[in-house]
Amino acid sequence: MKVSGGPKTTVTVDASKIATVRRNNLGLVLRLLRDHGARSRAQIAAESGLPKATVTSLIGELVERGLVREGAADRSKGVGRPGQSLEVAGSAICALGLEVNADYIGVVALDLRGTEVFTTRVAVDVRELSADAALDALARVIREAAAAVAAQGVQVIGMCLATPGVVDAEAGTVVFAPNIGWQDVHVPRRLGERLPAALPAVQVDNDARLAAVAEHARYAARGVSELLLLTGEAGVAGSVITRGRLLRGNASLAGEIGHAALGIPGRQCRCGRTGCWETVVGLGALLERVADEGDPVRDAAGDLEERMSDVLARARAGDPRTLAALEETAASAAHGVSILADILNPEIIVLGGYFAFFGDYFVPVVKQRLDERAMLPTFPGIEVVRSPMGFSAAALGAARFVLDSVFQDPTLVDAPEPVTTA
Amino acid sequence: MKVSGGPKTTVTVDASKIATVRRNNLGLVLRLLRDHGARSRAQIAAESGLPKATVTSLIGELVERGLVREGAADRSKGVGRPGQSLEVAGSAICALGLEVNADYIGVVALDLRGTEVFTTRVAVDVRELSADAALDALARVIREAAAAVAAQGVQVIGMCLATPGVVDAEAGTVVFAPNIGWQDVHVPRRLGERLPAALPAVQVDNDARLAAVAEHARYAARGVSELLLLTGEAGVAGSVITRGRLLRGNASLAGEIGHAALGIPGRQCRCGRTGCWETVVGLGALLERVADEGDPVRDAAGDLEERMSDVLARARAGDPRTLAALEETAASAAHGVSILADILNPEIIVLGGYFAFFGDYFVPVVKQRLDERAMLPTFPGIEVVRSPMGFSAAALGAARFVLDSVFQDPTLVDAPEPVTTA
Numbered sequence: 001m002k003v004s005g006g007p008k009t010t011v012t013v014d015a016s017k018i019a020t021v022r023r024n025n026l027g028l029v030l031r032l033l034r035d036h037g038a039r040s041r042a043q044i045a046a047e048s049g050l051p052k053a054t055v056t057s058l059i060g061e062l063v064e065r066g067l068v069r070e071g072a073a074d075r076s077k078g079v080g081r082p083g084q085s086l087e088v089a090g091s092a093i094c095a096l097g098l099e100v101n102a103d104y105i106g107v108v109a110l111d112l113r114g115t116e117v118f119t120t121r122v123a124v125d126v127r128e129l130s131a132d133a134a135l136d137a138l139a140r141v142i143r144e145a146a147a148a149v150a151a152q153g154v155q156v157i158g159m160c161l162a163t164p165g166v167v168d169a170e171a172g173t174v175v176f177a178p179n180i181g182w183q184d185v186h187v188p189r190r191l192g193e194r195l196p197a198a199l200p201a202v203q204v205d206n207d208a209r210l211a212a213v214a215e216h217a218r219y220a221a222r223g224v225s226e227l228l229l230l231t232g233e234a235g236v237a238g239s240v241i242t243r244g245r246l247l248r249g250n251a252s253l254a255g256e257i258g259h260a261a262l263g264i265p266g267r268q269c270r271c272g273r274t275g276c277w278e279t280v281v282g283l284g285a286l287l288e289r290v291a292d293e294g295d296p297v298r299d300a301a302g303d304l305e306e307r308m309s310d311v312l313a314r315a316r317a318g319d320p321r322t323l324a325a326l327e328e329t330a331a332s333a334a335h336g337v338s339i340l341a342d343i344l345n346p347e348i349i350v351l352g353g354y355f356a357f358f359g360d361y362f363v364p365v366v367k368q369r370l371d372e373r374a375m376l377p378t379f380p381g382i383e384v385v386r387s388p389m390g391f392s393a394a395a396l397g398a399a400r401f402v403l404d405s406v407f408q409d410p411t412l413v414d415a416p417e418p419v420t421t422a
Numbered sequence: 423m424k425v426s427g428g429p430k431t432t433v434t435v436d437a438s439k440i441a442t443v444r445r446n447n448l449g450l451v452l453r454l455l456r457d458h459g460a461r462s463r464a465q466i467a468a469e470s471g472l473p474k475a476t477v478t479s480l481i482g483e484l485v486e487r488g489l490v491r492e493g494a495a496d497r498s499k500g501v502g503r504p505g506q507s508l509e510v511a512g513s514a515i516c517a518l519g520l521e522v523n524a525d526y527i528g529v530v531a532l533d534l535r536g537t538e539v540f541t542t543r544v545a546v547d548v549r550e551l552s553a554d555a556a557l558d559a560l561a562r563v564i565r566e567a568a569a570a571v572a573a574q575g576v577q578v579i580g581m582c583l584a585t586p587g588v589v590d591a592e593a594g595t596v597v598f599a600p601n602i603g604w605q606d607v608h609v610p611r612r613l614g615e616r617l618p619a620a621l622p623a624v625q626v627d628n629d630a631r632l633a634a635v636a637e638h639a640r641y642a643a644r645g646v647s648e649l650l651l652l653t654g655e656a657g658v659a660g661s662v663i664t665r666g667r668l669l670r671g672n673a674s675l676a677g678e679i680g681h682a683a684l685g686i687p688g689r690q691c692r693c694g695r696t697g698c699w700e701t702v703v704g705l706g707a708l709l710e711r712v713a714d715e716g717d718p719v720r721d722a723a724g725d726l727e728e729r730m731s732d733v734l735a736r737a738r739a740g741d742p743r744t745l746a747a748l749e750e751t752a753a754s755a756a757h758g759v760s761i762l763a764d765i766l767n768p769e770i771i772v773l774g775g776y777f778a779f780f781g782d783y784f785v786p787v788v789k790q791r792l793d794e795r796a797m798l799p800t801f802p803g804i805e806v807v808r809s810p811m812g813f814s815a816a817a818l819g820a821a822r823f824v825l826d827s828v829f830q831d832p833t834l835v836d837a838p839e840p841v842t843t844a
Contacts, residue, residue: 021450022471028443049444054473166798176798226672238765242669249664249767250648251802259797260764261757273795335683342682343660343765345671373695375681376588376598380673 022058025050026410029058030067030088034113034407038071038087059086064415066093066155067112067406088112093413094154095406096145097399098138098161099207102127102179103304105138106392107145110399111154112406114217118148121392126180131190134180139194146199157413158200158402161187162207162394164235168252169205179234205401207394208232209246209255212239213404214397215350215387220244224347228340229387230333231352232258233304234270236278238340246401258282262336281332283354287311289325308357315361326361333362334369341370341382352387359386444480447472448832451480452489452510456535456829460493460509481508486837488515488577489534489828510534515835516576517828518567519821520560520583521629524549524601525726527560528814529567532821533576534828536639540570543814548602553612556602561616568621579835580622580824583609584629584816586657590674591627601656627823629816630654631668631677634661635826636819637772637809642666646769650762651809652755653774654680655726656692658700660762668823680704684758703754705776709733711747730779737783748783755784756791763792763804774809781808 029044039047045055062068069092071085090113099106103125109118122141126134138161146156165177174185187204195202212229219227227241236258240247247254259269262277269276279285290311291297297307314322337349349370355362367384374381387393406412451466461469467477484490491514493507512535521528525547531540544563548556560583568578587599596607609626617624634651641649647666653659658680662669669676681691684699691698701707712733713719719729736744759771771792777784789806796803809815828834 021447024446024450025443028446051473051476051479054476057473166801175801240765242664242671243667245665247664247766250769250804251767253797253801254765254767256764256767256797257761259795260761261795262761339679339682339684339761340765342678343662343676343762344669345673345676345678347672373681373683375675375678379588379597379675382672 023409023411025054026058026062027408029055030062030410031407033068033086033088038085040085044086062410065410065413066157066415067410067413091115091117092154093157094118094149095399095402096142096156096159097210097395097397097402098142098159098202099395099398100126100134100138100161100163100180101207101394102164105134105141106395107141108392108395108399109145109149109154109156110396110403112403114400114403117152117154118145120145129181131180131182131185134182135185135190135194139191142191142195142199146196156199158203158406160203160205160210160398160402161191162205162210162398164207166253167204167206169203169209169248170252172202172204174204203402205246205398206237206252206255208237209239209248210395210397210401211352211387211389211393212241212350212397213246213400214389214393215352216241216244217397217400219348226344226346227348227350228337228344228346229350229352230257230337230340230355231387231393232278232281233283233354234278236282238336240344240346242344257336257340260336262339277332277336281329281336283308285332286325286329286354286358289328290314290322308354312358315358326358327365330358330362330365331369334366337366338369338373342373342375346382347380348383348385350385350387352389352393356386356388356390362386445831445833447476448480448484449830451477452484452832453829455490455508455510460507462507466508484832487832487835488579488837489832489835513537513539514576515579516540516571517821517824518564518578518581519632519817519819519824520564520581520624521817521820522548522556522560522583522585522602523629523816524586527556527563528817529563530814530817530821531567531571531576531578532818532825534825536822536825539574539576540567542567551603553602553604553607556604557607557612557616561613564613564617564621568618578621580625580828582625582627582632582820582824583613584627584632584820586629588675589626589628591625591631591670592674594624594626596626625824627668627820628659628674628677630659631661631670632817632819632823633774633809633811633815634663634772634819635668635822636811636815637774638663638666639819639822641770648766648768649770649772650759650766650768651772651774652679652759652762652777653809653815654700654703655705655776656700658704660758662766662768664766679758679762682758684761699754699758703751703758705730707754708747708751708776708780711750712736712744730776734780737780748780749787752780752784752787753791756788759788760791760795764795764797768804769802770805770807772807772809774811774815778808778810778812784808 041055045052068086069089071087091111094109094111094117097108104121105124106121111117124137163174163177164179166175168175172188174182188201191202208231215229216227225244229239237255238257239255258278259276261275263275263279265275267279268274269279287298297310351362363386370382463477467474490508491511493509513533516531516533516539519530526543527546528543533539546559585596585599586601588597590597594610596604610623613624630653637651638649649663651661659677660679661677680700681698683697685697685701687697689701691701709720719732773784785808792804
């Protein structure tokens with residue numbers, strides 16, 4: 001970057017290294033309006049300690065980017081020239097959260113205030129499709145969603161896709177997702193080719209991690225910043241929120257607790273290694289304990305929710321084998337969760353996915369184990385809750401993730417181009 | 423907080439909730455000077471995007487707080503009025519890192535650039551002292567250190583104490599530290615009573631966590647932001663740095679991997695629970711495997727470093743029992759580290775404490791296990807290194823921690839009072 005300060009000084013600096021003060025200040029002003037409501041430029045200047053001229057310039061940019069708008073004149077403060085009130089331009093823009101899973105494609109649109117303005121879910125047997133065909137189907141659903149929100153006068157400012165498997169969020173690549181048959185799929189490029197140029201680029205992250213973003217959003221207002229989500233079906237993941245943000249690790253591999261060596265040593269995992277935790281705590285392990293081969297609940301071709309409901313019905317009817325299977329699986333879950341708790345010391349542990357479905361059996365066992373192993377009984381305990389979101393948390397989290405990044409860095413949203421054609 | 427904007431507007435806001443824009447900008451300017459060297463106000467304004475008037479005001483405050491000073495006039499840019507160059511006032515101020523451990527009290531002083539300007543370590547049998555007597559001894563060492571740095575013209579701007587045990591860093595309390603016999607010791611108050619009022623308040627945190635701050639400082643220049651330190655003697659801790667900052671958890675209990683249920687189920691731990699990992703991976707477990715009771719290396723009254731050196735000598739001489747004991751203990755370490763790696767996905771794992779002392783035996787076993795269990799062999803692997811800092815990392819980390827907080831929030835440093843007496 002070359003910055004000219006007049007004919008006498010020419011400063012050359014590394015643009016990637018300079019302090020991004022203005023960006024931070026844009027975010028701070030935007031979050032101030034989100035968290036404390038509409039207010040005047042004078043009020044923002046007073047509360048932030050920024051010079052009034054700077055605030056005027058920051059607000060100018062936020063309005064230009066469509067994130068803030070002039071509200072009603074604020075006459076509540078008595079006589080004199082009223083301050084023009086600013087507010088978050090909440091309902092005119094939205095983020096799309098996308099999800100591709102083994103048997104469906106889903107989209108949810110949240111406006112800047114987090115209100116759901118559109119949602120759809122299409123049953124697709126993604127395992128039977130090539131990655132290209134699945135991306136075609138996803139692009140169709142995105143175009144429909146964009147048209148639906150456009151009809152409401154809402155502009156899409158960002159999109160994020162949730163997929164199972166190993167995702168390199170920084171590179172934008174689904175590295176290895178056997179459940180949907182994707183390998184090394186560069187999402188922004190492959191999806192960008194299929195979408196109108198007017199739509200923003202698509203980010204991507206692992207579905208379990210994005211689900212934790214959605215769970216955290218439910219507690220953020222309470223000030224919770226340390227949260228763990230244990231979620232799973234066949235695979236099992238532990239997604240960590242710390243200081244209010246997702247823990248991704250160095251190579252986007254954090255949270256792979258399902259493949260940690262917490263199972264029975266030597267037992268083969270579908271990942272190729274042995275002794276992985278998911279072989280004793282995954283849904284597959286539960287179903288093997290519940291029934292012999294041939295029982296419909298173990299028929300992989302059957303509808304998953306129906307099979308789980310069947311298991312739940314057996315448990316509620318008091319079937320001893322089902323209850324023993326749930327007890328054993330819950331003990332394995334409690335063992336791993338207690339280790340996660342010792343390492344991470346979260347305020348809240350959310351059980352999601354199939355653990356939430358069988359929450360009546362998992363939650364009390366996990367709670368009891370944490371109480372038994374409490375480091376200091378006088379210290380704040382850990383709250384254990386079941387997710388109310390079921391399997392839909394990932395798309396919601398993806399949309400939340402886009403909104404969060406906009407509140408951190410409003411320059412992610414470009415100013416809209418002047419509309420020349422309808 | 424009440425902010426008056428003239429007779430016509432009175433704005434009442436919650437001071438704890440308002441955006442701390444100015445504080446952030448002070449930190450950004452200070453870090454810019456630290457990371458990119460001396461530069462003029464015009465250059466800082468150009469690089470940060472802040473208005474020149476704001477930069478002048480921020481620099482004024484940083485100079486007043488003694489964190490920045492005017493350097494030589496910068497004539498390198500050719501003709502015309504030269505810009506006055508600013509730089510970090512590195513050598514005039516320092517942070518004191520303090521450590522109280524079972525058998526010594528240590529102090530290290532680092533100036534704002536991280537240069538060690540003073541260090542001392544006093545052998546004290548802290549276990550034999552009451553908390554009050556230990557605090558007396560610590561206060562003596564602090565006064566000596568403050569006098570020594572004052573003689574060099576260096577002012578102490580902050581202090582942080584590292585202790586073993588459970589520490590509530592936010593409250594400033596050593597909650598439970600059986601190794602030194604402290605319970606519910608409020609450090610800022612109890613130490614403040616013993617020190618001159620001119621010295622700043624003392625923060626406190628767990629020694630293993632602060633050691634991770636020191637280890638991370640060695641890699642921060644390389645851009646490492648995800649690091650795990652496994653450290654231990656009798657106790658074992660796993661301290662986590664993520665996004666470049668310490669993971670403390672909700673109640674300051676994060677990192678208690680030594681008491682996670684990774685040991686032999688049912689085996690009694692000195693903490694009162696059973697099955698804790700430290701019962702199979704702590705120094706005590708190693709020594710029990712190395713020798714029978716009565717062997718000098720198992721004599722708790724003997725000097726610890728001598729006993730460890732004795733074990734190391736036996737291993738180097740090829741003693742089969744010692745080698746088998748190290749192998750078994752290293753396998754336990756590798757097991758736990760691989761689980762930590764699956765959850766956290768760090769870039770670097772540092773083995774500290776007694777694991778570093780026997781690093782020739784631990785490092786290769788841990789490395790091999792991580793390679794065997796690598797999630798994706800094509801992904802960046804995890805570097806495993808032994809700490810070169812031995813048992814002195816905690817005090818260094820405590821000093822680093824104070825410096826880091828100043829670079830985040832320069833208002834932590836008060837402007838010096840005018841000196842009226844010598």
